[in-house]
Amino acid sequence: MLNCKEFSQLASAHIDGDLSIYMRMKIRTHMFMCHDCRKFVNQLRLSIRTLNRLKSVEPKESDVEKQVKILMEYEKNKTV
């Protein structure tokens, strides 16, 4: 029988579908009986889905400029 701490450590893999059949059974059994852990999984899933929709933070424009400049220089010197 899983306790809540053990359950929480498997929650992430469970959401990603990355558990063995045996572990999936143990997870489902615990979730069926534990209201707190059901809530945790739903909240964790919600957190992950939100991350999925977040735009990756774009790098600073100045850093992009600097890197592009270096690459253009490299291009120029290549064909010389």
Added chain:
Amino acid sequence: MDYEDEEVLINDLLAGKELAYRHVVKTNQNSMLYVARSIAGTSIAEEVVQDAWISIIKALPKFERRSSLKTWSLRIVRNTAITRLQKESRSVAVGDINDLEAVSHSMDKFQANGNWSSPPSHWDIASPEALLANNELITIIYSTIKRLPPNQQAIISLSDLEAISMDDICNILDISNSNARVLLHRARTKVWQAIENYEGSENVELQGI
């Protein structure tokens, strides 16, 4: 210009077009930095990424398209980071899975017998849309990710922000699936905790405490 088609992007890169360079740098720079930081450490991460860009452009004519351009590029970053470490005779900073910080963190939420010490509270937000509409929460989430240890930062951004598969991530970061799973669990739990703290305090305010 927004490059939807990877083939068009690759062709423009091979032709040395500035717009194409600008696009790849903008879309890949941060994930490249995360990978470089987690393998080589923060102090040389920027140099590693600069070196990696040159390697990527050099190797691009031979890119076999067996994976996406992004995944292939990140592997080059990994190789560049490892080479750089070897040059400086440092050992790979994979990070200790059993770090104290994580142990004490999980002790907070659970009692010795494995039960919740403070169970998850009720969240008013019920969907990603509701969360995304809350600017304060979004700022909190970004700042939580920013403050993660480099390994957790790399893994959560590659997995959940960049949608790279676990197999590719293990390949890029050179770690086992079980290590990756532990790191991802910790990183995601921190994001959950940040939202939980926000939602929990909102509840307290509503109750007039």
